[in-house]
Every structure is written in structure tokens, then in C-alpha cells.
Amino acid sequence: MPNQSPTDNIWEAMSTMRAMRRLKPDPVPDDLIQKILQAGQWAPSGGNTQRWRFLVVRNPQVKKQVQAYYSRLYDEQVGPRYASSAPPPGSDAARYQRQNAAVKYLTDHYHEAPVWIVACLEGGENPGRTAGSSIYQAVQNMLLATRALGLGTTLTTRHTSYGKEVDAIFGLPPGVQSYAILPIGWPMGNFGKLGRGPLRDVVYGDRWGQPYQGA
Numbered sequence: 001m002p003n004q005s006p007t008d009n010i011w012e013a014m015s016t017m018r019a020m021r022r023l024k025p026d027p028v029p030d031d032l033i034q035k036i037l038q039a040g041q042w043a044p045s046g047g048n049t050q051r052w053r054f055l056v057v058r059n060p061q062v063k064k065q066v067q068a069y070y071s072r073l074y075d076e077q078v079g080p081r082y083a084s085s086a087p088p089p090g091s092d093a094a095r096y097q098r099q100n101a102a103v104k105y106l107t108d109h110y111h112e113a114p115v116w117i118v119a120c121l122e123g124g125e126n127p128g129r130t131a132g133s134s135i136y137q138a139v140q141n142m143l144l145a146t147r148a149l150g151l152g153t154t155l156t157t158r159h160t161s162y163g164k165e166v167d168a169i170f171g172l173p174p175g176v177q178s179y180a181i182l183p184i185g186w187p188m189g190n191f192g193k194l195g196r197g198p199l200r201d202v203v204y205g206d207r208w209g210q211p212y213q214g215a
């Protein structure tokens with residue numbers, strides 16, 4: 001059933017929060033962006049260090065310059081990967097092809113999303129297992145807040161393959177990196193069922209490989 005509506009129900013929000021890659025260029029009111037940013041800042045961070053910085057980008061020239069790198073990376077990496085890889089769990093060939101079409105659409109229209117929130121982290125790059133762990137909580141909170149308001153977005157990280165170049169466009173100082181760009185706008189399509197594999201395939205009990213009763 002089509003679903004475009006805002007919701008305060010977290011279970012509904014999580015279970016229908018599809019990647020919304022087709023967005024209208026219509027403006028998004030500042031007070032809604034403010035709510036999304038506040039949700040981001042409520043997130044936990046290691047030691048409560050709160051080294052996140054959020055850049056709200058509306059400037060068309062800035063977005064267009066970044067989109068050029070985003071598009072180049074589609075040609076260099078993403079397009080060839082979609083052409084040669086199998087559909088993920090819970091998907092099939094037709095659905096995967098639709099996903100690729102949406103990914104290509106967002107690539108071509110990235111800069112047309114009326115607002116971007118760029119999630120940045122101060123403190124230098126961390127190559128270890130905790131890389132990104134003090135920024136992606138904020139990102140997920142912002143994704144959920146966006147869904148709750150009936151707005152569409154997708155977590156995108158592709159630009160980080162040209163991270164230095166893109167961070168320079170955003171004017172980030174040394175020691176600050178961008179981790180994710182959330183292009184935000186009113187969705188053209190509907191929220192709805194997610195393509196995920198069965199839970200029992202990814203949960204074990206006590207030891208790797210042992211079935212977990214209940215999943």
C-alpha cells in the first residue's frame with residue numbers, strides 16, 4: 001500500500017525507510033531541517049566527545065561541483081559493479097536492476113536535491129574497527145528523523161573515494177573529514193517494504209554457525 005506519510009511510530013519508520021533516490025526539487029522548510037539536525041545531535045558518540053560537524057548545503061554551485069565527482073565514481077566503480085554482481089539477499093534480478101536505475105537517477109540528479117546535510121567528523125581518519133562509529137549514529141538518527149517527517153533521503157558515502165577533493169570544495173579544515181552526504185527532498189515515490197534476506201540467515205546462537213532459536 002502506498003505510503004508517503006509522516007509517522008511518529010519508530011517501528012513503522014524503520015521498516016519502511018527505503019533509500020529514496022528520486023526527490024522533488026521543491027524547497028524544504030528550514031524548521032524541518034532543524035529537527036533533522038537536532039535528531040543527529042542527540043546521537044551517542046564515543047566518550048560523548050561530539051566531534052561531529054554538520055554542513056547544510058543549499059548552494060547549487062557547491063552541489064554541482066561535488067556531483068561531478070559523484071558521477072565520475074559511478075562511471076569508474078559503481079556502474080561496472082552493478083553490471084557484474086549478483087542481487088543481494090532478499091532481492092532478485094529485476095529488483096536489482098530497478099535499484100541500479102534509481103542509483104543512476106540519483107547520480108544524475110544529486111545536485112538537484114534542495115538540501116544536503118554533510119556529516120563530518122573532527123579528529124583525523126581512523127583506519128581501525130571503530131572507523132565512523134562516532135558519526136554514523138548521528139547519520140542514522142537523521143535518516144530516521146527525515147523518514148518521520150515524510151521527507152526522502154539516502155545515506156551516501158560514494159564521494160569519499162574523492163574525499164580530499166570533495167572536502168576541499170566544502171572548505172573543511174585540516175583534521176576534519178566528511179563521512180556521508182544526505183541529499184534531502186520530498187520523495188517522488190513511496191516508502192514501503194524493504195528488500196532484506198531472512199533474519200535466521202544472519203543470526204547465530206552462542207557460536208558461529210549454530211542456529212539461534214527464535215530467529
Ligand SMILES: Cc1cc2nc3c(=O)[nH]c(=O)nc-3n(C[C@H](O)[C@H](O)[C@H](O)COP(=O)(O)O)c2cc1C
Nearest residue numbers: 017018019021103106154155156157158159194195
Ligand atoms: C554505508 C552506506 C553507504 C551508502 N552509499 C550510497 C551511495 O553512495 N549512493 C547511493 O545511492 N546509495 C548508497 N547507500 C544506500 C544503500 O545502497 C541502500 O541503503 C541499500 O541499497 C538498501 O536500500 P533499501 O533500504 O531501499 O532497501 C549507502 C548505504 C550505506 C549503509
